[in-house]
Amino acid sequence: MTAEIISGKELAQELRENMKHEAKALNQAGVSPHLTVILVGNNPASRSYVSGKQKASKEIGIESEVIELPETVSEDALLDQIVKLNTNQRVHGILVQLPLPDHIDEQKVIEAIDPAKDVDGFHPISIGKMMIGEDTFLPCTPYGIVTMLKSKQIPIAGQHVVVIGRSNIVGKPVGQLLLNEHATVTYCHSKTKNLKDITKQADILIVAVGREHFINGDYIKQGAAVIDVGVNRTAAGKLTGDVDFDSAKEIASYITPVPGGVGPMTITMLLQNTIQAAKESIKQ
């Protein structure tokens, strides 16, 4: 039996259609949802991510502005810019595209953003609230993954979730969100021993390592759901995931492709968070 594909592209499209109505209703209530993205330097990948976010925002009726700062910008100047955006009532969401140049302390920058505008969900207040299960902006990639699992009614409560990767933006928060949904969660990382013994126990396997085809069908339990977060470029320049799709799909019951899987969902959840921030601004 071949696995059913969870198309992030299709689900993202459906969700974005709904968001168009939400954005329109906000506009009618006199609020134009607005996302400001700060882009520092000239990293081509960052530039392409930012233009993707801007295009997607516009398509659903979110105003989007990009502030471009030179690679040499000082940390203080960047922090000043954030303070201005924090107090600008027209701005509902602030996103600083990472990574930042080495002379800037990324954590300091993340912590400068007003948590009420933290649509990336990386501020320690957002993360702390997520940990204790309070309403907050959820980090976009983990939020997208949980949304994908739920869209297929894949059981989560009581299931064994194995997450490979423990970054602050993907691995740790996705495990936490699924723990909040009553899964039993195991984290694996570069020091984990007997990785295959662990992954073979997973009902849901989430792979966020950043290595081309790191996981193949041999690592997967029959009937598991496999979420491939990785984005890698092959030697031929093709986009590929952390999972060897062809061998994995013969064992798994559900699988996400790369491209067209987690990636489009990440941007979609950013849009969702921005709409949420605009709604909250009315309540204040």
Ligand code: NAP
């Ligand atoms: P990261 O910060 O580099 O983290 C990679 C994780 O993989 C680390 O926790 C590392 O363990 C673990 N790892 C490395 N080698 C391993 C091994 N041999 N066995 C087990 N674990 C190992 O990466 P990230 O930011 O989480 O991103 C992961 C991937 O997802 C990347 O390809 C990235 O491009 C992609 N990504 C995609 C999206 C999307 O929207 N589609 C969003 C974000 C990221 P240690 O902690 O021990 O070093």
